[in-house]
Amino acid sequence: MLLAEGLRHSFGAVRALDDVSFGVQPGQTLAVFGPNGAGKTTLLKVLAGLILPQRGRAQVDGGRRAIGWIGHQPQLYGQLTVRENLRFWASLYDVPESEFLPRTDDLLQRLGLRDHEHRRVSELSRGLVQRAAIARALIHDPRVLLLDEPFTGLDRMAAEELRELLSEDAAEGRASVLVTHNVDEGAELATHIAFMRAGRFAHFAPRAGRGPQQVSEDYRNAIA
Amino acid sequence: MRSPKLLRHAWTVASKDLLVEFRSRTAILSAAVFVVLVLVVFNFGRDPTAVSNVDLAPSILWVTFTFAAILAMNRAFQLELENQALDGLLLAPIERSSIYLGKLIANLVFVAGVELVGVPLLALFFNVRVLPYLGPLLALIALATIGFVAVGTLFSAMTTRTRFAELLLPVLLLPFMIPPLSWAVLATGRLLAGRPLSEIVGWLNMLAVYDIVFVTLAVFLFPATVNE
Numbered sequence: 001m002l003l004a005e006g007l008r009h010s011f012g013a014v015r016a017l018d019d020v021s022f023g024v025q026p027g028q029t030l031a032v033f034g035p036n037g038a039g040k041t042t043l044l045k046v047l048a049g050l051i052l053p054q055r056g057r058a059q060v061d062g063g064r065r066a067i068g069w070i071g072h073q074p075q076l077y078g079q080l081t082v083r084e085n086l087r088f089w090a091s092l093y094d095v096p097e098s099e100f101l102p103r104t105d106d107l108l109q110r111l112g113l114r115d116h117e118h119r120r121v122s123e124l125s126r127g128l129v130q131r132a133a134i135a136r137a138l139i140h141d142p143r144v145l146l147l148d149e150p151f152t153g154l155d156r157m158a159a160e161e162l163r164e165l166l167s168e169d170a171a172e173g174r175a176s177v178l179v180t181h182n183v184d185e186g187a188e189l190a191t192h193i194a195f196m197r198a199g200r201f202a203h204f205a206p207r208a209g210r211g212p213q214q215v216s217e218d219y220r221n222a223i224a
Numbered sequence: 225m226r227s228p229k230l231l232r233h234a235w236t237v238a239s240k241d242l243l244v245e246f247r248s249r250t251a252i253l254s255a256a257v258f259v260v261l262v263l264v265v266f267n268f269g270r271d272p273t274a275v276s277n278v279d280l281a282p283s284i285l286w287v288t289f290t291f292a293a294i295l296a297m298n299r300a301f302q303l304e305l306e307n308q309a310l311d312g313l314l315l316a317p318i319e320r321s322s323i324y325l326g327k328l329i330a331n332l333v334f335v336a337g338v339e340l341v342g343v344p345l346l347a348l349f350f351n352v353r354v355l356p357y358l359g360p361l362l363a364l365i366a367l368a369t370i371g372f373v374a375v376g377t378l379f380s381a382m383t384t385r386t387r388f389a390e391l392l393l394p395v396l397l398l399p400f401m402i403p404p405l406s407w408a409v410l411a412t413g414r415l416l417a418g419r420p421l422s423e424i425v426g427w428l429n430m431l432a433v434y435d436i437v438f439v440t441l442a443v444f445l446f447p448a449t450v451n452e
Contacts (some may be wrong), residue, residue, distance in 0.1 A: 065317040075312035079247040
């Protein structure tokens with residue numbers, strides 16, 4: 001479903017990706033942990049096709065249409081309401097009206113945005129904006145989800161709801177790649193774990209029942 | 225199959241921009257106020273006995289439109305930097321040219337709005353008759369505007385992620401605006417002087433060619449300007 005082979009990319013003298021290879025199958029979630037500047041966001045941008053790698057290739061079955069992106073920034077327009085934003089992005093993904101209406105209702109319900117759908121994004125709290133960004137990423141029902149620090153700005157309850165939503169989606173066959181510097185946030189969701197440092201995978205293995213504490217310990221050992 | 229989709233996505237982008245602008249009124253208001261102020265300043269700052277109104281008005285009209293349009297075009301891609309929406313647009317499975325065409329349509333609507341404010345004010349302040357030549361004048365304004373907005377929209381995309389976007393856009397754009405502006409000024413002068421239409425047909429043709437060439441070039445070059 002998602003394949004990365006020998007990815008290399010540099011920004012000037014800084015090597016952001018150095019021979020990164022992995023695959024993610026339907027229903028799997030790869031969590032990539034690493035410190036700031038490890039190359040995590042560059043990896044996601046290469047997977048999304050926003051950056052062309054200098055070497056290697058990244059392939060997502062279904063191309064750009066199959067990708068949903070949740071990043072640092074919500075990619076929403078402050079002057080539009082939540083529903084108007086969702087309609088705009090759905091139009092660009094050619095989501096037919098017959099699918100848009102029930103999917104929007106479902107997402108607004110699941111993300112607790114039902115009471116805020118007609119409010120402008122600029123009027124929402126950071127947590128609600130992040131929920132709206134998640135709805136935007138899922139509006140075209142992507143088969144692959146790329147998540148860049150998705151828990152940023154969410155309160156504890158909203159973060160838990162997001163974890164539940166992602167778990168449900170994974171159970172339905174969606175593949176995900178999640179990058180974060182916070183091991184506690186993503187470990188439970190992951191079927192596979194990677195630790196990234198200076199553009200390389202220092203560790204890549206199935207989670208195999210490891211809890212957040214064990215993953216944290218492994219991360220400290222691998223990165224130190 | 226490809227063209228209707230391209231145009232549909234372009235219209236989606238344009239209507240979103242227009243709705244955002246309608247709600248914020250940032251660009252259109254600042255540009256319209258700019259037009260009014262410039263025309264008022266020129267009205268009081270000129271010596272009516274030195275140069276006739278008909279000779280002066282075309283230059284003032286087009287200089288005013290040019291800088292008002294630059295104000296509006298600067299905003300076009302700044303809007304997409306808010307919350308990194310540009311990355312979302314680039315990730316969407318649409319032809320990148322449709323983003324350009326959408327921005328072009330929205331910019332043309334903005335600039336047309338500004339021009340609709342400017343023409344009556346010019347007639348009022350400079351006491352020139354525009355009603356008898358309104359049809360040809362509007363055609364001339366439309367042809368000149370399409371050309372420089374097409375180039376300006378492309379340069380706006382190129383400069384928007386730079387540190388001095390607001391300075392760079394006019395520096396890059398103004399040299400490309402010299403041909404359509406000089407043709408537009410000459411043709412407007414002839415029109416306002418009541419000369420026959422046949423005298424401006426040549427300039428209208430050149431403006432049409434400029435539009436075709438630069439809109440086509442910009443559509444093809446735009447994807448390269450937004451690649452990271």
